[in-house]
Amino acid sequence: DQQVKQNSPSLSVQEGRISILNCDYTNSMFDYFLWYKKYPAEGPTFLISISSIKDKNEDGRFTVFLNKSAKHLSLHIVPSQPGDSAVYFCAASDNNAGNMLTFGGGTRLMVKP
Amino acid sequence: DGGITQSPKYLFRKEGQNVTLSCEQNLNHDAMYWYRQDPGQGLRLIYYSQIVNDFQKGDIAEGYSVSREKKESFPLTVTSAQKNPTAFYLCASSIPRNRETQYFGPGTRLLVL
Numbered sequence: 001d002q003q004v005k006q007n008s009p010s011l012s013v014q015e016g017r018i019s020i021l022n023c024d025y026t027n028s029m030f031d032y033f034l035w036y037k038k039y040p041a042e043g044p045t046f047l048i049s050i051s052s053i054k055d056k057n058e059d060g061r062f063t064v065f066l067n068k069s070a071k072h073l074s075l076h077i078v079p080s081q082p083g084d085s086a087v088y089f090c091a092a093s094d095n096n097a098g099n100m101l102t103f104g105g106g107t108r109l110m111v112k113p
Numbered sequence: 114d115g116g117i118t119q120s121p122k123y124l125f126r127k128e129g130q131n132v133t134l135s136c137e138q139n140l141n142h143d144a145m146y147w148y149r150q151d152p153g154q155g156l157r158l159i160y161y162s163q164i165v166n167d168f169q170k171g172d173i174a175e176g177y178s179v180s181r182e183k184k185e186s187f188p189l190t191v192t193s194a195q196k197n198p199t200a201f202y203l204c205a206s207s208i209p210r211n212r213e214t215q216y217f218g219p220g221t222r223l224l225v226l
């Protein structure tokens with residue numbers, strides 16, 4: 001039973017436009033969420049995070065939105081650049097589970113020049 | 114500079130053979146993790162260790178073993194009991210406190226001959 005789901009396996013966006021990557025979760029105990037970016041044959045790198053006490057966190061071109069009632073979060077990238085092409089993983093943690101992360105299946109973003 | 118190294122980058126396993134994947138970190142992190150990634154899927158936790166000489170099973174520990182004799186090192190052995198070992202293996206480390214980011218190594222791809 002997947003507790004963190006990324007229902008879109010891939011997304012294609014034109015350079016300069018907005019990319020929106022979505023993530024849904026089922027475990028109401030999750031209270032901290034992260035996005036990681038992964039290039040092929042490399043390890044994931046941390047991108048941005050958000051605590052459940054917030055509904056938005058922004059870092060440069062990247063913004064994460066959290067809708068707790070819908071158990072949904074999204075990552076917005078504006079403007080999208082070809083270098084953003086990668087697989088993006090959503091992850092969640094539960095305060096009672098230490099620093100353990102539960103990952104979604106990933107969304108492959110392709111930004112076309 | 115600090116980071117996580119994994120070796121080798123590619124590893125081939127023969128049927129019935131045990132193989133060991135190396136993970137070393139110089140970030141002075143107490144916690145270390147092993148994940149497995151299969152094509153089109155997210156990261157699944159194999160084993161984790163919050164402190165030296167202690168480790169716990171993750172979601173898919175069967176067929177794997179680990180040791181944590183030194184803070185810097187967390188090797189993973191893929192035993193012959195693991196019937197489907199072909200995957201991309203990722204090691205991570207973090208400070209073992211809630212909300213601390215996990216940092217990932219570059220990964221090892223294991224293939225079965």
